[in-house]
Structures are given as C-alpha cells and as structure tokens.
Amino acid sequence: MVYSNILKNLHKHISLTQEEEEYFLSLLKYQEVSKKDVVLHQGEVCKHLYFVNSGLLRAFFTGQETKEATIMFAMEDWWITDMHCFLQQSAAMVSIQAVEASTLLKLSKHDLDSLYSTVPAFERFFRILMQNAYVREQVRVLENLSLPAEVRYTNFMKKYPQIVQQVTQKQIASYLGITPEFLSAIRATKRL
Amino acid sequence: MVYSNILKNLHKHISLTQEEEEYFLSLLKYQEVSKKDVVLHQGEVCKHLYFVNSGLLRAFFTGQETKEATIMFAMEDWWITDMHCFLQQSAAMVSIQAVEASTLLKLSKHDLDSLYSTVPAFERFFRILMQNAYVREQVRVLENLSLPAEVRYTNFMKKYPQIVQQVTQKQIASYLGITPEFLSAIRATKRL
C-alpha cells in the first residue's frame, strides 16, 4: 500500500511500536501530482515536509536578476521541503515542482511537533535525516569551491544516474551552477 | 567556569535536570590550543565533536591539484567537526586548525552515543543543531550558485563581521571560493 515506502524509510533508522506507527501514519496526507505541478510556490508559506513516495521533485530558486538555481532534486524515498521556511513557517524562498508525475506523503509542522512530543524516536529519526542532509550539502559546497564544472558534471552523473535520465540538461546545469549552453559545450568535448 | 558557555548553548534548545547536566559535563574533555595548532589532521580518524568555548577555528580541505578550500569557520559558541567522518569514525577529509588561541570542549562519538541513549533530550538538541547547519549550508550553496564573488564577499562581511577581523584575506578568499589575488582586486574596486 501507499505507506510501505515511508515505513521502510523509517525502519532504516528507528523501530516503532504498532501504535506509534499508526499514529504517525494518521498524521500523513497523501497527494498526487502531475508532471510540472508546483507543490510549493516561492513566496507562499511552506506548510509541509514532503516524502517522495514515487516520482521526482525539484526545488529551485528564481531571483529577479539572478538565473534560476536548482537547490536539490528529491527522488523516490527522499524527504524534501524548504527547511528554513518550514521550520519558521515563513514564506518559501524556493519553489518545489514535480519533474514527473509523483505521489507524496506530507506532514505539517504542527503534526511534526506533536510527533516529536508523543514519539521521541522521531527526534532521533529526523536528527539522522538532518545530519545526512548537512553532510551532503557540505560536500556539495566543497565540490563547488574546488572543482571545475566538467568534473562536477561527471560526479553528478556518477552519483545520481537515475536523476540524469529524468531531468533536462537545463535543470542539471542550474544544479551545477552553470549555463545550459556551457553544459552543452562540456558534453560536446566529452564526445570527441 | 569553563562550562558556563556550553550550558548556555544547551539551554537555548533543551532543559536538563541537575543529574543529566552533570552527566553531560562529565563526558566532556577540555582542551587548550594555541594559534595555528591543528586540532584535527586531514587523514586521521575524526574522533571528536568540538564546542568552541573561546577563540576561533577553521576547517579546510587541501587537495593535490586543487587549491585549499575553507569549509567553515567556527567561532565562540559554535560546534565543529568533520561531521561525516566523525559519524563514521573514519579518516577526516578536512583539517581543523585554530585561527587564534582557543579553548575547546570535546565529546567523543562513543560518549555522544551513550548520551543519546541515557538522555534523549540530546537527540532533540543535536537534531536542532543539524537542522540549522543544514539550512546554513543550503543557503551557502545557493549563494555560491547565484551570486558573483563581489556580492558573496559583501554578504560574508555583513554576516560574520567578527570573523573578518580575525582571519586573513587568504582564508576568506578560500571560503568564498576565489583566489586571494582576486579578492584583493574586489576590495580595490570598493575603495574607489
């Protein structure tokens, strides 16, 4: 059923009693989105934390002068939200959009807080999630600082081969922090 | 005494009983380091999580071909380690060095784990710490991707005015991902 993925995800890090599990599931809302649907609009209050049950989402920032920047992709079995704005319940700095038709399970801030107080194991679960997210972002900063675009592109393909299949080059370019034209040029040199 | 800063830091997010507090403090090791002392050497196992009681530390990566990259600065009241390698108890990818004479309180992985199991409030505390760290890194990625070096430098000075006083421009440049020469050029244009 719809909950098997998220339960498997939980069980990677914590174990729960039957009751706790049921309580957790009762807080989740299920949502289906089509390709290109925007789950969260930049500027609106970020109300939910999303678990990607199936499909693929993308979080991106669009500035006035600045080019669009892809903050993250979230594939099946990943969690995603605008974390800062979710925690503050403030206006989202990024938009989150479905790259392809996806099914989501979402949890509100209020429900997450009540989860923390009634089932302490979730403090542990999200600690581990946040830890991993922190480490991932730190590695990404390091790569952005120290590696040329070509190497970053190669690493991206190695690390996320599934994502490469599903998203456009334009989106990959905006994740790597380069223009689509330049990514195209990089690919051209590799073909020789 | 030496523990007042770290207790204040804890109390920002959790409250503890007398006993819990004493247990926590009993796990900490105190360390004094002089300017330029290396607290953690790249390549050696990262055994501790450090709380900066006073002073300023810097984490940086040195590659063979790549220029040195500063991962983070940690000033008074901050926590720092090579998080990935600390969690895995594996070889550190970065070095951590004292920018100036500093006093540290350190916690081993083993002791942190026992802290988690005996005092669950610490799951919450470090969840919040990791959350904040994640959000900080994500903002940094976004700025690196979307803003030119000059703006990143201005933002850095606004965000961390104290750090700017204490570190060299070379170190700031390596945090921003530019060469010292180019940072110097940026500063020159601002003086006109």
Next chain:
DNA sequence: CGTCTATTTGAATGTACTCAAAAGCGGTGG
C-alpha cells in the same frame, strides 16, 4: 503537423585565474 521548448553551435565579452614581482606587515632573534 505545428508549436513550444530544449539543445547545440558560434562569436564576442566578462569574470576569475595564473604567474610574477613589489610592497606591506608581523614576528623573532640578535
């Protein structure tokens, strides 16, 4: 089939880098 967007290609430009050398500054030893 036609429209819309993504991708490629190319030329001109700009941003940031390398290398080299001079100037500034801080610390250390005589």
Next chain:
DNA sequence: CCACCGCTTTTGAGTACATTCAAATAGACG
C-alpha cells in the same frame, strides 16, 4: 629595539573558463 625573514596583500599582464546573445537544429507533446 631594530633588522631581517617569511608570509600576506597588492598590482599588473596575459590567459582560461564561463557567460551572453543570437540563430539554427532537434525533440517533445498536444
């Protein structure tokens, strides 16, 4: 306390990486 040494910062010339703009081609989707 001053002189020297080493490192940081500045300056400048030449270069490389990446961008902008424009136009052609290719793909996706209704």
